[in-house]
Amino acid sequence: MKKEENEDIIETRKYIRSRWSAALNYPIKGDKYALPYPFVPPCINGDFHVLFYWDTFYTNRGMIADGYFEYAKYNVDNLIFALNKLGFVPNAYSENLIKWVSQPPYLHFMVKDIYEYSHDEEWLRQAYFALKKEYDFWMKERIAKNGLNRHFHNKLTIKDLCEYYDYVAIERLGLTTDIETKEKAELGENYCADAEAGLDFTPRFLDRGIHINPVDLNANLYGMELDLSSYAKKFEPELESIYLNKAKERKEKMDRLMLKEDGLYYDYDFDNGKIFREDYCFSGQFMPFITGLTQNKEGVKKLLSRLSFKYGITSTQKDEKEKIEYQAAYPFSWPYDNYLAYWGLKELGLEKEAKEVGMRWLINLSSTYKKTGKLWETYDPFNGGRAKKKEYPANEMMGWTAGGFSAICNDLGIGCK
Known part of the structure; x- marks a missing residue:
């Protein structure tokens, strides 16, 4: 790393540290x-000014690294409040968003982060019983016929689904609204699945998201089952083996249905009984390495060969057949793409590769901050700088951009106090 690049990264981290208090709502x-406690939304100003679900995991990692543990705990306590009140964690806690979908169930990761810092057993007890509720939601409301999980939506009317399709068609993807009600509602359902996956919107599921067992969702739930087993040992010993067996059963199904000889798990089409989109790579495939489903280093190297570029990780591999520019896809690079890659490599013990991935992203963000004075949500992984995308303009961002940046800096010992 050049001296100037190191200085830019340090200055960017100083800026982030100085802005967490301004981000607190x-x-x-x-x-x-x-909500019962203050919270940190994705943006200080701009469109995303409520508490979102999976974004918060990345935000929290950075805040803990930067010495703002109390803010991170506020966020988690707010998510637990929403879960206890609604029976699930909504994608965002606001009047117009809570009825639609959840988001990737990252609460168990956040609970672990808070507990590992605080060692508060009574807090963990309460969090454990909340996590049991979230697990029940996913196993009752988002279960497919093969026993694995899918993304779907909450109870919505045909009118709701058609209106959602119209929003996506007009505001986001530039599609026609002149189609039959049945088709609109079906597409609306599948766009809801994209949104619940946190990928609004993506070509990954080819508008069939409600028929797919996603790799990352099921690998994530495998991790949740292991965490629940660990916590049950403390608080309900009779349930320890039950959650552990559920994790073993999930791994067996995923190995049988989704794992290929290249060492990667792929999305599974449970309606047609086969792997969906053979050989199509995306950043969600790092999740099995994170939760310990596999330690196949050849698989992760294949992922890097498809998704890693000079200034970051892309959401998906390039698809020459794709005619629509989706934002959660090639050629865009998001905080979660880069952090998942970094995290997965770290879990495999590939420290050199993890550092390379992390540094590319840090250099891109810090050089862009130097030019613009801001952090952004999406970046150009080929040329560097802020991404120029169509679905909606790149937002000025604290949230998961700042969080991922500070968390990786902390791991690599850059800009630490």
Whole structure:
């Protein structure tokens, strides 16, 4: 790393540290949807000014690294509040968003981070019983006929689904709205699945998301089952083996249905009984390495060969047949793409490769911050700088951009106090 690049990274981290307090939102008294604690949303200003679900994991990792543990705990306590109130964690806690979908169930990762810092057994007990509720939601409301999980939506009317399709068609993807109601509703359902996956919107599922067992969702739930087993040992010993056996059963199914000889798990089409999109790679395939489903280093090297570029990791591999520019896809690079790759490589013990992936992203973000004075949500992994995408303009971002940046800096010992 060049001296100037190191200095730019340090300056960017200083900026992030100085802005966490400005990012903290306080609940509005009397608001029907007020959260009980302050929270840190994705943006200080701009469109994303409520508490989102899976974004918060990345935000929290950075805040803990930067000395703002209390803020991270506020966020998790708010998510637990939403879970206990609604029976699931919504993709965002606001009046117009709670009815639609959840998001990737990262709460168990966040609970682990808080507990490993605080060692608060009573807090963990309460969090454990909340996580059991979330697990039940996914196993009852998002279960496919083969026993693995899928993304779907909450109870919605045909009118809701058609309106959602119209929103996606007009505001995001530039599609026609002149189609039959049945087709609109079906596509609306599948766009809901994209949104619940946190990938609104993506070509990965080819508008068939409700018929797919996603790799990352099921690998994530495998990790949740292991965590629940570990916590049950403390608080409900009779359930320890039950959760552990559920994890073993999930791994057996995933190995049988989704794992290929190249060492990677692929999305599974449970309606047609086969792997969906043979040989199609995406950043969600790093999740099995994170939760310990596999330690196949050849598989992760294949992923890097498809997704890793000079300034970052792309969401998906390039698909020459794709005619629509989706934002959760090639050629764009998001915080989660880069952090998942970095995290997966670290879990495999591939420290050199993890550092290379992390440094490319840090250099891109810090050089862009130097030019613009801001952090952004999406970046150009080929030429560097802020991404120029069509679905909606790249937002000025704290949230998961800042969080992922500081977390990786902390791991690599850059800009530490």
